[in-house]
Amino acid sequence: MKLTDTQRALLEAAAQHPQKKLINFPDTLKGGARIKVLTSMHNAELIEPSAAEPAVYVATATGLQAIGITNHATRAKREGTKQAVLIELLNRAEGATLSQMTEATGWQVHTVRGAMAGALKKKLGLEITSEKQTGADRIYRITNQSA
Secondary structure, three states, rough: OOOHHHHHHHHHHHHHOOEEEEOOHHHHHHHHHHHHHHHHHHHOEEEOOOOOOOOOOOHHHHHHHHHOOOOOOOOOOOOOHHHHHHHHHHHHHOEEEEHHHHHHHHHHHHHHHHHHHHHHHHHHHOOOEEEEOOOOOOOOEOOOOOO
């Protein structure tokens, strides 16, 4: 992806921040111009709103990759959490069905799907595949072993 000088500068500044926040804006980037740059970066999935501070944006893995940072520190995995249980199930050779994941975590189906799409895929960068065999439930697996 071709970045503008402004986009590159914002992502490089965010890469230096511990939480990857976009907080250092050039003095020349104000008002509508700032909104336009942030909107285009968000649409390109280079940044996303911070979960803790919705008015603040953070660089995504895609954004960091766009400036050549591929080995950014991943979030620490906490043992004993429902997310860790989900990752463990998905790392098994046989994978896991939605019903197995909902039973193990106590979550509803939509919460499991949301966790796979958001926390596991987007935040942790895991690649999750699904396979449907005739007469059987869909099986989900983590296919890259960075977990």
